[in-house]
Amino acid sequence: MKCLSLFSSIAMALAVSVSATHAAEVLPSGAAHATGKVSDAALVKSLPGFKNAYTDVDGVRLHYVTGGKGEPLVLLPGWPETWWTFHKIMPALAEHYTVIVIDIRGMGTSSRPTDGYDKKTMAKDIYALVQSLGYDKVAIAGHDIGSAVAYAYAENYPQATDKLVMMEFPHPDESLLTFPLLPTQGPVGDKVGSSRPYLWWFAFNQVNELPEKLLAGRIRVEQDWLFKYFLQDENAIDARDRAVYEQAYNSGEAIRAGNAWYQAFGQDVADNKGYGKLEMPVLVLAGPAYPWMKAVVGKKATKLIALPVPNSGHFVQEEQPDFVSKTMIDFLQNPDTSNR
Template identity: 50%
Template sequence: MQPLPSASLGIYADEELVKRLPGFTNHYATVNGVRLHYVEGGHGPALVCLPGWPQTWYSFHPIATELARHYRVILVDIRGMGSSDKPATGYDKKTMAQDIYELLRYLGLAKASLLGHDIGGMVASSFAFNYPQATEKLIIADGAHPSEGMRHMPLLPAAGSFTQKMDDQHPYPWWMAFNQVKELPEQLLAGRFHLLLDYLFGYVMLDETRMSAFDRALYAAVYNEPENIRASNAWYQAFEQDIADAQQYARLSMPVLGIGSYVSYNYLQMSLPYLADDVRVVGLMDSGHYMFEEKPARVLEAVLDFLQEPAAQ
């Protein structure tokens, strides 16, 4: 059953946002015990796009229309995001990958390529590990699968490195720890999420003006609700299970592309070869973490070149 329009969000409701993407339409599907919201447009081979924190399906709007000229583009609000359900459990990336697999089955798709950003990249990676037969190609943008390396993140930033912009040599993602805290973040941030967003965009983007006032207001409207903060933090609180699951996975055999911003390129370049046999990494060294907004043309070039490259025989 489809929900009524999100009247409380006004111009930021999905029913209004989708009008900004000609040829795209809103949909809902109940799969794996959870109702997912997704937006679909275009024709051709399937490309499933999974967003990250703290955004929604709309984060792909700078590149979605061009991608839809070549592919059947499916932009998904992952479990706990946007208009998708926010259950009490199921935020480990293996369960979230199953959500996406069941969505593909619902859509009658045997196989798809996946493009995931941030947390969405973690879910896309888990999908590839757990459903290699359903994965054509994997693209992760600043968001690889959780690993033991997370345990080595510093409690304190390196001396002199914690300034207005994230240091590419000593990145300090303090929200990884903050989002582990239960109940307190939603009490602090409900109705005030714009404060976190403005700080975050300024810290991890090289050109924060590329995140428009409309987009900022949209994400603030979505994440202002306590339940939405609780659910999105649950993605981080499941890292322990994600790390344990990673110990059981075999190497990936499908082609894998990593797209790294100035703070993630070196990490992806070092880590991805340990996970897959066919890997390439593109560095957008003049872009921060929110690369779809900062460098959409560069992202499109990397994604389309990779997807259109013939598979090795």
């Protein structure tokens, strides 16, 4: 932990040196900082057939967006985004399913409690919401942190899980403990390559209070670095999208809550040791994380399909929405899981 703290301090010392002028220079053309609020209600209006809702579960207020028809399909977003990350695939999915996109604990306009950010507790939140909607069983999908929560849901509530889709992040396991303090291939580039990504923010997000003090009011600097690093096509997350995500994470409380997902990784790794095999069909979709995800999820899923997403970085549902939505629908309707 000492080396992680040291690394975090160094990384943030570099971040603080970025001036406001330089921050503006690294933004894509037209991606100016948000000057006004972008409400969930306004965003939902751009998605015909969808509506906002809130539910209180175990003292936590969860925001979710729902629409479509058919069997229920739950979508869980990840860091540093919100439910809006799925807006490109929601209409296609809604033609076949009742889509329920949830801002997980600590995200967007959901509650930001002081604890409960381990993925097992967060999965309990989702289960309570699903039950409150009258569903006994759902298909569940997640991206990034949401993928880890979806996995925890399937492990803890297998009777309530029809099928599982995981995108670009497995549930934390001991492989996280092998991540290097220093980049293994020399200086860090501004784009993720075919080699293992350098996930310095996993360490930075472990530090209590410092990230909030450094980034509150200027979260866009970090977000734009991440989007540049992890997108093959930087226009896939446009100016409006970035304004939505900036607004969602720009306060100290929002940064604290989002970082809590990472600070719970130690408990997640411990919980994972007690998890058994997944017996329901599982689909893995990934860009840079494909080899890691296939290896980690493959140890647990008895019925696995693992597919790389072509021409995509980390944000597969935004960069290749047609491929992701079609592949998800094909899997959910015909899960030919021959463990490939």
